Amino acid sequence: MQLWEIKGILEAELLWEPVDLQLEIETAEAADLMSDVLSQSIGGELLLTGLINSQVIRTAEMVDIKAITFIHGKRPDAKTIALAQQKGILLLTTNLFLFEACARLAMRGLTGSSGTIW
Amino acid sequence: MEERVLEWDYEIEGKDFRNAGKVSSKVKEIMKELGFDPDFVRGVAIASYEAEMNVVCHAEKGTLHFAILPETLRIVVQDKGPGIPDIDLAMQEGYSTAPLEIREMGFGAGMGLPNMKKNTDELDISSTVGEGTVVEMLIRTPPSKERSE
Numbered sequence: 001m002q003l004w005e006i007k008g009i010l011e012a013e014l015l016w017e018p019v020d021l022q023l024e025i026e027t028a029e030a031a032d033l034m035s036d037v038l039s040q041s042i043g044g045e046l047l048l049t050g051l052i053n054s055q056v057i058r059t060a061e062m063v064d065i066k067a068i069t070f071i072h073g074k075r076p077d078a079k080t081i082a083l084a085q086q087k088g089i090l091l092l093t094t095n096l097f098l099f100e101a102c103a104r105l106a107m108r109g110l111t112g113s114s115g116t117i118w
Numbered sequence: 119m120e121e122r123v124l125e126w127d128y129e130i131e132g133k134d135f136r137n138a139g140k141v142s143s144k145v146k147e148i149m150k151e152l153g154f155d156p157d158f159v160r161g162v163a164i165a166s167y168e169a170e171m172n173v174v175c176h177a178e179k180g181t182l183h184f185a186i187l188p189e190t191l192r193i194v195v196q197d198k199g200p201g202i203p204d205i206d207l208a209m210q211e212g213y214s215t216a217p218l219e220i221r222e223m224g225f226g227a228g229m230g231l232p233n234m235k236k237n238t239d240e241l242d243i244s245s246t247v248g249e250g251t252v253v254e255m256l257i258r259t260p261p262s263k264e265r266s267e
């Protein structure tokens with residue numbers, strides 16, 4: 001699934017630009033625990049989270065996450081956004097709650113790292 | 119092509135959450151630049167980051183030594199801090215003494231040390247209560263890897 005589709009499905013806003021809207025996202029994961037993100041041997045390329053501190057960006061960087069979606073209208077501060085931009089990690093924010101955001105993406109065919117939902 | 123030892127030393131500041139992860143980011147950049155396999159790089163970066171975060175979360179300050187040896191990578195993270203009274207207990211999944219402020223940032227699940235073990239070939243921890251902790255990690259480089267230098 002390409003980034004522009006994800007942005008549309010989640011009615012999300014980009015937090016820094018310009019970005020490549022054709023970026024291919026194959027898998028997603030959702031977590032509020034950075035330890036969980038770090039303990040997955042193969043994580044997702046998109047992370048959905050309710051956390052907005054700069055450690056989310058650092059953690060994403062370590063595990064090669066390409067894009068992060070903050071849920072419930074959350075926005076990190078300017079320094080955190082700048083760090084993500086520097087690292088080339090795309091940031092989106094959606095007003096949806098975590099479950100709704102995940103459900104929408106899954107219904108449109110995006111999966112987790114196992115490659116299947118069922 | 120002669121084999122040389124490449125090594126780097128970095129400082130880690132305790133409780134400096136804004137800069138936490140910077141050192142492991144450097145380690146990751148170096149490895150990427152040297153052309154190591156991305157999956158291998160990810161595992162090393164995770165181990166390094168978990169060790170670095172432990173200094174930030176639990177100690178006052180520390181250093182990270184990163185060396186690329188002919189067949190192994192070596193990461194030594196040494197800190198000045200409270201030390202770990204019971205290392206076997208600390209190694210257990212889910213054991214954590216992290217305070218609320220750390221948990222609120224998404225850490226403190228007690229998964230860092232087990233995760234370091236998972237991503238390394240050897241993990242050696244020695245600690246003196248009231249003085250500090252030394253974590254040494256060895257990771258064998260993938261045999262298929264041929265680096266051009």
Ligand SMILES: Nc1ncnc2c1ncn2[C@@H]1O[C@H](COP(=O)(O)OP(=O)(O)OP(=O)(O)O)[C@@H](O)[C@H]1O
Nearest residue numbers: 035172176208214215216225226227228229230231
């Ligand atoms: N460098 C250190 N200095 C002092 N205590 C430490 C250090 N590293 C780990 N510990 C102790 O060991 C416990 C377990 O560490 P571990 O990294 O597994 O989990 P955590 O740091 O609490 O949480 P997580 O790593 O999941 O964010 C810590 O809660 C702390 O009590």
Ligand SMILES: [Mg+2]
Nearest residue numbers: 171172230231
């Ligand atoms: Mg830890």
